[in-house]
Amino acid sequence: xxxxxxxxxxxxxxxxxxxxxxxxxxxxxxxxxxxxxxxxxxxxxxxxxxxxxxxxxxxxxxxxxxxxxxxxxxxxxxxxxxxxxxxxxxxxxxxxxxxxxxxxxxxxxxxxxxxxxxxxxxxxxxxxxxxxxxxxxxxxxxxxxxxxxxxxxxxxxxxxxxxxxxxxxxxxxxxxxxxxxxxxxxxxxxxxxxxxxxxxxxxxxxxxxxxxxxxxxxxxxxxxxxxxxxxxxxxxxxxxxxxxxxxxxxxxxxxxxxxxxxxxxxxxxxxxxxxxxxxxxxxxxxxxxxxxxxxxxxxxxxxxxxxxxxxxxxxxxxxxxxxxxxxxxxxxxxxxxxxxxxxxxxxxxxxxxxxxxxxxxxxxxxxxxxxxxxxxxxxxxxxxxxxxxxxxxxxxxxxxxxxxxxxxxxxxxxxxxxxxxxxxxxxxxxxxxxxxxxxxxxxxxxxxxxxxxxxxxxxxxxxxxxxxxxxxxxxxxxxxxxxxxxxxxxxxxxxxxxxxxxxxxxxxxxxxxxxxxxxxxxxxxxxxxxxxxxxxxxxxxxxxxxxxxxxxxxxxxxxxxxxxxxxxxxxxxxxxxxxxxxxxxxxxxxxxxxxxxxxxxxxxxxxxxxxxxxxxxxxxxxxxxxxxxxxxxxxxxxxxxxxxxxxxxxxxxxxxxxxxxxxxxxxxxxxxxxxxxxxxxxxxxxxxxxxxxxxxx
Amino acid sequence: xxxxxxxxxxxxxxxxxxxxxxxxxxxxxxxxxxxxxxxxxxxxxxxxxxxxxxxxxxxxxxxxxxxxxxxxxxxxxxxxxxxxxxxxxxxxxxxxxxxxxxxxxxxxxxxxxxxxxxxxxxxxxxxxxxxxxxxxxxxxxxxxxxxxxxxxxxxxxxxxxxxxxxxxxxxxxxxxxxxxxxxxxxxxxx
Numbered sequence: 001x002x003x004x005x006x007x008x009x010x011x012x013x014x015x016x017x018x019x020x021x022x023x024x025x026x027x028x029x030x031x032x033x034x035x036x037x038x039x040x041x042x043x044x045x046x047x048x049x050x051x052x053x054x055x056x057x058x059x060x061x062x063x064x065x066x067x068x069x070x071x072x073x074x075x076x077x078x079x080x081x082x083x084x085x086x087x088x089x090x091x092x093x094x095x096x097x098x099x100x101x102x103x104x105x106x107x108x109x110x111x112x113x114x115x116x117x118x119x120x121x122x123x124x125x126x127x128x129x130x131x132x133x134x135x136x137x138x139x140x141x142x143x144x145x146x147x148x149x150x151x152x153x154x155x156x157x158x159x160x161x162x163x164x165x166x167x168x169x170x171x172x173x174x175x176x177x178x179x180x181x182x183x184x185x186x187x188x189x190x191x192x193x194x195x196x197x198x199x200x201x202x203x204x205x206x207x208x209x210x211x212x213x214x215x216x217x218x219x220x221x222x223x224x225x226x227x228x229x230x231x232x233x234x235x236x237x238x239x240x241x242x243x244x245x246x247x248x249x250x251x252x253x254x255x256x257x258x259x260x261x262x263x264x265x266x267x268x269x270x271x272x273x274x275x276x277x278x279x280x281x282x283x284x285x286x287x288x289x290x291x292x293x294x295x296x297x298x299x300x301x302x303x304x305x306x307x308x309x310x311x312x313x314x315x316x317x318x319x320x321x322x323x324x325x326x327x328x329x330x331x332x333x334x335x336x337x338x339x340x341x342x343x344x345x346x347x348x349x350x351x352x353x354x355x356x357x358x359x360x361x362x363x364x365x366x367x368x369x370x371x372x373x374x375x376x377x378x379x380x381x382x383x384x385x386x387x388x389x390x391x392x393x394x395x396x397x398x399x400x401x402x403x404x405x406x407x408x409x410x411x412x413x414x415x416x417x418x419x420x421x422x423x424x425x426x427x428x429x430x431x432x433x434x435x436x437x438x439x440x441x442x443x444x445x446x447x448x449x450x451x452x453x454x455x456x457x458x459x460x461x462x463x464x465x466x467x468x469x470x471x472x473x474x475x476x477x478x479x480x481x482x483x484x485x486x487x488x489x490x491x492x493x494x495x496x497x498x499x500x501x502x503x504x505x506x507x508x509x510x511x512x513x514x515x516x517x518x519x520x521x522x523x524x525x526x527x528x529x530x531x532x533x534x535x536x537x538x539x540x541x542x543x544x545x546x547x548x549x550x551x552x553x554x555x556x557x558x559x560x561x562x563x564x565x566x567x568x569x570x571x572x573x574x575x576x577x578x579x580x581x582x583x584x585x586x587x588x589x590x591x592x593x594x595x596x597x598x599x600x601x602x603x604x605x606x607x608x609x610x611x612x613x614x615x616x617x618x619x620x621x622x623x624x625x626x627x628x629x630x631x632x633x634x635x636x637x638x639x640x641x642x643x644x645x646x647x648x649x650x651x652x653x654x655x656x657x658x659x660x661x662x663x664x665x666x667x668x669x670x671x672x673x674x675x676x677x678x679x680x681x682x683x684x685x686x687x688x689x690x691x692x693x694x695x696x697x
Numbered sequence: 698x699x700x701x702x703x704x705x706x707x708x709x710x711x712x713x714x715x716x717x718x719x720x721x722x723x724x725x726x727x728x729x730x731x732x733x734x735x736x737x738x739x740x741x742x743x744x745x746x747x748x749x750x751x752x753x754x755x756x757x758x759x760x761x762x763x764x765x766x767x768x769x770x771x772x773x774x775x776x777x778x779x780x781x782x783x784x785x786x787x788x789x790x791x792x793x794x795x796x797x798x799x800x801x802x803x804x805x806x807x808x809x810x811x812x813x814x815x816x817x818x819x820x821x822x823x824x825x826x827x828x829x830x831x832x833x834x835x836x837x838x839x840x841x842x843x844x845x846x847x848x849x850x851x852x853x854x855x856x857x858x859x860x861x862x863x864x865x866x867x868x869x870x871x872x873x874x875x876x877x878x879x880x881x882x883x884x885x886x887x
Contacts, residue, residue: 008852009855041866044873044876045862050834050835051876054726062722062739066721069743073714073750
């Protein structure tokens with residue numbers, strides 16, 4: 001028993017050292033060789049527990065919870081009509097003010113306003129120290145803006161550092177670990193809050209962000225060289241980096257304090273706490289340095305915001321990546337080849353950026369430039385994720401529309417963005433950064449520009465205005481986004497004596513009526529349905545032609561077909577294990593062979609492996625998706641029923657991703673509602689779905 | 698009683714605001730380990746602090762450290778949640794699928810599934826074993842602090858922690874050793 005207890009204590013010590021102080025498991029195991037094997041096993045298990053449950057709540061959730069709490073505190077105080085509110089009604093306005101009152105009242109209760117002031121010199125263990133802490137909390141609560149909050153944390157960081165030095169000289173070592181934790185916390189918060197505005201600026205300036213991102217990855221980059229090359233533009237980017245620079249100085253001071261303290265602290269726990277703090281400060285400074293380099297790059301990068309005002313004729317930015325060590329330029333100027341012209345009705349063929357020229361970033365694009373010939377109105381860009389999970393797209397080209405404009409990457413699949421040109425509102429010209437695709441990546445936002453060239457319509461090309469065909473159509477263009485399947489347009493008769501009409505469309509479009517007769521101002525509403533099951537992934541641009549004896553008029557139709565939304569009715573490879581997709585470059589997402597896109601070999605392999613490990617597989621024909629709904633927690637629940645009567649509920653989610661994921665999964669499963677096969681991989685002994693795999697039939 | 702008076706009430710507000718700043722993330726993490734749904738965990742963590750507002754009186758009567766009280770409230774919030782939802786099996790996260798296609802998809806998905814297994818195995822431990830692991834390794838409390846939440850001695854917590862880890866190890870076998878523990882990413886020191 002004693003021995004067992006002893007082992008429990010040794011284990012506890014090692015857990016403390018490994019999990020809380022960041023030592024390696026080996027270091028601790030080496031101290032207790034007689035328990036090496038068991039210690040190693042249990043430490044690995046504890047690390048697994050920590051890892052399996054590790055997550056940082058989103059900033060939004062945290063802020064929302066903070067607001068709810070403060071709101072509740074406010075209401076509670078108002079409801080209870082706390083004394084302060086009654087005595088000083090002006091102070092009852094909100095708890096922030098009320099808390100200020102606490103300090104005032106405290107001061108009164110404790111004798112004089114001098115008490116709070118006196119408390120400011122108190123140390124942990126002093127009678128007045130709690131007063132000081134309450135005053136500090138007040139300051140934090142009163143800090144309304146991010147900047148104010150950052151400043152308060154920075155000041156508290158200084159204060160705690162001074163206290164840390166003071167408690168050791170007075171032999172109050174027992175307070176060291178707590179102070180060290182607080183310092184670490186204040187440094188982290190001050191850092192995050194100070195970095196946020198800089199990162200926001202980075203995010204809004206695509207080209208500079210690019211330069212900055214590459215600069216941040218190489219801290220040894222000589223900043224002076226960059227300055228020589230590209231002086232700060234007059235009225236250039238204002239980077240709110242002052243706070244960061246100041247914080248850096250503070251951390252510098254903290255580092256030297258800690259160096260001094262190392263020999264001064266006596267207790268084992270205190271030594272460990274100081275060491276842990278030293279590591280943390282070092283990490284913190286590295287991160288700060290990264291952000292400062294970004295700020296530096298922004299200060300001295302050419303004013304990329306100028307592109308916004310550049311005339312359409314401007315050539316691609318000549319020096320958008322000034323950093324000498326920057327990875328190969330990612331602006332269109334390096335490899336700008338006019339995108340292949342895509343005739344209507346033909347899907348675009350992504351050219352793909354070769355891995356040699358594409359640095360490993362958030363995502364890669366299928367094209368770097370798009371060229372709209374005189375009669376072209378639709379193109380596509382394929383975004384293939386590398387490390388990013390989200391993307392958004394913006395355009396500065398008049399008359400250009402992107403569908404969709406933002407989304408999340410699901411299962412590492414490329415996303416296609418339709419680029420649609422409204423000729424009526426278009427201004428011919430060349431737009432250096434006509435489209436900007438921004439993705440997130442571990443390094444921060446990553447932006448890529450696509451050059452857009454809009455050529456004037458050839459003289460002979462009829463304007464898209466309604467032809468004098470005796471009928472008018474409205475709207476003149478239908479665009480089917482990802483999961484839209486049905487739209488309508490109206491034909492209005494305009495010939496004085498009435499007119500007969502006939503409509504014709506490609507096979508994947510079904511029209512609710514294809515001929516008729518219209519008196520003047522009489523209308524016919526035509527529903528156009530799209531059948532994606534016969535379409536390859538990609539963008540299909542075509543038209544419904546309404547013909548009359550007097551002429552013809554077109555309703556332009558653009559249909560977007562996502563690779564993942566393709567139903568599995570098409571024949572695919574039997575085992576799906578052809579090495580094709582996963583390992584190859586971005587250009588390999590060929591839109592043509594639809595069914596072979598899934599399941600990817602990767603998914604297959606995983607499925608097999610899971611089975612070996614005891615995961616239960618349920619394979620069956622899907623007979624219906626019975627429910628798709630938000631479950632109230634921002635997740636989407638999908639209930640599916642299999643042929644054998646099994647009902648399975650799966651939920652997909654995350655507040656931001658939910659909407660898009662919902663569309664994708666719902667479509668994928670719904671397409672199978674008529675009888676596709678799915679494989680659901682269930683965890684051992686639970687009905688929890690670990691994985692849904694849609695299979696080829 | 699002790700809670701009378703405006704001064705005390707206002708101090709409570711400051712203390713709770715401070716408690717929130719210090720502990721929100723850890724509470725959310727602790728709850729996430731028990732409810733498996735991150736959004737839900739974030740919501741419930743927010744609720745925990747609201748409950749604290751309502752029940753700060755009970756804290757003062759019990760005479761335990763505030764941190765211990767907070768995690769007891771969190772523990773109760775989880776239990777109440779399950780009572781309300783009738784332990785309905787909604788399956789969380791198809792993150793495995795979402796993860797696929799990154800740098801090394803099979804390996805990453807495997808890691809994710811392994812972690813899911815760890816999570817699943819944790820749910821099969823008895824209630825006190827689950828609680829001790831969550832408080833120690835997820836909420837990041839020391840064994841002494843864990844003892845204050847669970848109303849046990851420090852020694853008893855250490856022993857419970859040993860048996861819990863051993864039981865978990867028994868359920869998982871050597872699979873755990875295939876987990877990679879790379880450099881800390883987003884997760885902070887627990």
